[in-house]
Amino acid sequence: MNLALLFTEDFVAADRAVLTGRRLTHLHQVLKVAEGDLIPVGRAGGNIGSGRVLELTDTRAEIQVELTAAPPPPLPLTLILAMPRPKMFRRVLQTCATLGVKDIWLINSYKVEKSFWQTPWLSAEHLRENLTLGLEQARDTLVPEVHIRKLFKPFVEDELPALLAGKRALVAHPGTAVACPVHLDQPAALCVGPEGGFTPYEVGKLEEAGCQGVHLGPRILRVETAVPVLVSRLFDACG
Ligand code: SAM
Numbered sequence: 001m002n003l004a005l006l007f008t009e010d011f012v013a014a015d016r017a018v019l020t021g022r023r024l025t026h027l028h029q030v031l032k033v034a035e036g037d038l039i040p041v042g043r044a045g046g047n048i049g050s051g052r053v054l055e056l057t058d059t060r061a062e063i064q065v066e067l068t069a070a071p072p073p074p075l076p077l078t079l080i081l082a083m084p085r086p087k088m089f090r091r092v093l094q095t096c097a098t099l100g101v102k103d104i105w106l107i108n109s110y111k112v113e114k115s116f117w118q119t120p121w122l123s124a125e126h127l128r129e130n131l132t133l134g135l136e137q138a139r140d141t142l143v144p145e146v147h148i149r150k151l152f153k154p155f156v157e158d159e160l161p162a163l164l165a166g167k168r169a170l171v172a173h174p175g176t177a178v179a180c181p182v183h184l185d186q187p188a189a190l191c192v193g194p195e196g197g198f199t200p201y202e203v204g205k206l207e208e209a210g211c212q213g214v215h216l217g218p219r220i221l222r223v224e225t226a227v228p229v230l231v232s233r234l235f236d237a238c239g
Helices: 021-029 086-099 114-118 124-138 152-164 200-208 223-234
Strands: 004-006 011-013 016-019 038-043 048-056 061-069 077-082 103-107 145-149 168-172 188-192 212-214
Touching (some): 004 021, 004 124, 021 048, 021 061, 038 061, 077 223, 086 124, 086 223, 103 152, 145 152, 168 200, 168 223, 200 212
Parallel strands (some): 004 038, 077 103, 077 188, 168 188
Antiparallel strands (some): 011 016, 016 061
């Protein structure tokens, strides 16, 4: 937790918040803070800054916050991701939030098992929890939007073309002729397939909608590896 992300319900006054639960445990066990110390904090959707620990007990920490700096800039990327298996989904979601992806579309694909859609990790509560963990890692406050589309064809035919408008549209697919571009200077939309890959039909439909097939070389990467590799090729995180 490189920053404690504060939500409206954490505030007890305009400049005071109370931390409990996971964030309090982190203050005690990892940061080992004492009353009077400053900790990095941010307000969800707002600025980042510092919080002075006014009172610290086993059950709560009250902090006085000063939020004066903007969070890191968001990536101009729409990520369209075939729903990963639940164990991987959590990690991918956290990674996306850490990398600055703000627009995530979870879609169905032939090789997405039906049971993946039943995972509790898709509940609003768990989505927020994992996005928060990813944001706190990166000292970011802008909570990504997650859209769920359980039917591939209607999504690709009816919604995708509008989503791609004005963007460099790509589908990562091993074995395609074109290498994934680097250092884009325009917004992008990127489709990433499931563990078993997109089928040729699905790649055809994504291309029809306007996506260009791109590859990352001969090594096949797990989705959780492919996402950060693709994002860091497309956008310079040090910029
Ligand atoms: N056997 C599958 C195939 O050949 O498509 C492998 C799928 S891979 C584990 C999961 C997803 O990560 C792929 O659908 C693709 O979007 C992305 N990916 C992984 N390695 C890649 C590579 N070398 N080039 C392009 N995309 C890759």
